[in-house]
Amino acid sequence: TQLLEQSPQFLSIQEGENLTVYCNSSSVFSSLQWYRQEPGEGPVLLVTVVTGGEVKKLKRLTFQFGDARKDSSLHITAAQPGDTGLYLCAGASGGSYIPTFGRGTSLIVHP
């Protein structure tokens, strides 16, 4: 059983569209990270959220942490082909520094 459920698993959209990716769990996380990974490369850290209800913006990317710190979302506005990649959420809980990863959302943005 995956501790962190990500949805959708796959997303294929046209350039300029908006999209939202979800990361859900029944566990409470002390912090949650979002990463973007390109094929054959390591995950690149995008953001860390720690406070319930927190919203962080990174250019066209908006990250939200749920009030109960059990879920998070990533919204991309006006997607571009350069946004293509695997988006992974990872959460740490119970005082552990070892995060649990979701299975990821594979995003393809067509020009």
Next chain:
Amino acid sequence: AAGVIQSPRHLIKEKRETATLKCYPIPRHDTVYWYQQGPGQDPQFLISFYEKMQSDKGSIPDRFSAQQFSDYHSELNMSSLELGDSALYFCASSLVPPSGKYNEQFFGPGTRLTVL
């Protein structure tokens, strides 16, 4: 800014052979983590070291071992390789934060291991 360095980037081995993967963390980072990522899978935590001591252990097979050296670089030693060991192996590093603060891991580019 300096990132995590891993070597080699690609490695091809035969079944039952051994392999050694190396990881050089971001300067001043004191913790190293090893992950295995199979095709279409999320990264699975193997093992971590803090200040050269093993700090956490995940799903690392008994055939694998790892250590962190005095210069903080780490090596993952894999013996009796099996076909199922073919995967991307990532190293991540972090600086353990003060109590109550969150931890951020920065990943290297990975080593792609292929076992034939």
